[in-house]
Amino acid sequence: MGEFWGCHVKWLSDPGMGVVSNVLDSDQRCALLCNVLHASDSSHNFPNNFSRLNLVAYFDLPGMIWRSSNGGGIDPTESALCDSWGRTPLHIACQRA
Numbered sequence: 001m002g003e004f005w006g007c008h009v010k011w012l013s014d015p016g017m018g019v020v021s022n023v024l025d026s027d028q029r030c031a032l033l034c035n036v037l038h039a040s041d042s043s044h045n046f047p048n049n050f051s052r053l054n055l056v057a058y059f060d061l062p063g064m065i066w067r068s069s070n071g072g073g074i075d076p077t078e079s080a081l082c083d084s085w086g087r088t089p090l091h092i093a094c095q096r097a
Helices: 002-009 014-024 027-037 052-058 062-066 076-080 089-096
Strands: none
Touching: 014 027, 014 052, 014 062, 027 052, 052 062, 052 076, 052 089, 076 089
């Protein structure tokens, strides 16, 4: 279910992207989406520190980098942050390509 979330939201109209912004603007929602995304892993070994930018990279939603419900976009310094598995958003994007 969670692994296809980004595939579905890519086709939303511009007003619908507000829903995506609301998810990305909440640390709790991002953490929940990360857990759902990795739920098929029977070891329940979910990465910690899976940032908003990691989700954007995983789901290939580059337009969301500059957009958020509070108008600030995603902090570009998140691009250097690693999740607990040692992956930056660039690593995740490359793995998904």
